[in-house]
Amino acid sequence: MEFETFKEFFSLENIQNLLSQYRSFGPLPGVLLPMLEAFLPVLPLFVFIMANAAAFGLWGGFVYSWLGTCGGALIVFFLVRKYGQKRLFLFISRHKRIKKLLDWIERHGFGPLFLILCFPFTPSSAINVVAGLSKIKTSQFVLAVLCGKLVMVFMVSYIGYDVRALFQQPVRTAITGVIIVILWFVGKQLEKRLTQGLSKKVKSK
Numbered sequence: 001m002e003f004e005t006f007k008e009f010f011s012l013e014n015i016q017n018l019l020s021q022y023r024s025f026g027p028l029p030g031v032l033l034p035m036l037e038a039f040l041p042v043l044p045l046f047v048f049i050m051a052n053a054a055a056f057g058l059w060g061g062f063v064y065s066w067l068g069t070c071g072g073a074l075i076v077f078f079l080v081r082k083y084g085q086k087r088l089f090l091f092i093s094r095h096k097r098i099k100k101l102l103d104w105i106e107r108h109g110f111g112p113l114f115l116i117l118c119f120p121f122t123p124s125s126a127i128n129v130v131a132g133l134s135k136i137k138t139s140q141f142v143l144a145v146l147c148g149k150l151v152m153v154f155m156v157s158y159i160g161y162d163v164r165a166l167f168q169q170p171v172r173t174a175i176t177g178v179i180i181v182i183l184w185f186v187g188k189q190l191e192k193r194l195t196q197g198l199s200k201k202v203k204s205k
Contacts, residue, residue: 010044012160015051023055030056030064031071034153038072041125045069049120049153050160062157066149073128073145080132105131110140117148120156 015033022029030052037045049069053061105113105127113131116122131141 010047012047012050012054015047016054019051019055027056027060027064030061031068034065034068035072035075037069038076038125038128041123045124046120046156049156053157053160058157058161061160062154065157066153069153070145070149073124073149074142076125076128077132077141077145080129081138084133105134105136109136110144113141113144114148117144118151120152 019029033043033048034045034052037043037048049061049065051061052065055061056064113127113136116127117124
């Protein structure tokens with residue numbers, strides 16, 4: 001399939017038509033499409049989320065997209081973590097740039113991962129693989145995915161639900177920025193509690 005044909009097939013209109021055709025399956029198509037993007041990063045996650053918002057409404061589309069994209073990211077992470085010692089993954093982890101990214105993720109943990117995952121055009125699929133290969137705590141990665149994807153999916157769902165509102169109602173747009181700050185603070189507090197809890201468990205053994 002040529003690139004132009006690929007772009008045409010995965011247009012917003014075509015995905016909306018696809019969701020309409022399989023509406024009898026309920027939310028399943030709306031969850032599966034964003035989930036597939038974690039395994040096939042060439043798929044347009046942005047389009048899937050916008051189509052879900054248009055097809056299922058702002059909140060329905062948001063929930064289905066969030067469940068799908070988080071589920072896909074966590075499945076990839078756990079698969080890589082389990083089979084990370086296989087030859088393919090060992091080869092990947094020895095790459096110079098991958099090593100730098102591994103060190104960066106291990107040093108910084110939740111904070112930068114959360115910010116990266118807040119934005120829809122970052123290479124989140126690559127982040128899932130590298131995080132699985134790294135020594136980052138599972139709790140930190142899960143928390144970053146759930147919070148970061150929450151922000152990203154909501155912003156894209158909002159755009160997909162009503163593009164004009166972004167310009168006609170700037171106050172509502174500003175709320176998105178406030179949500180990012182709040183989730184950042186809450187995420188850091190949860191991370192501290194998780195770290196403290198793990199430290200206590202280690203000391204008690």
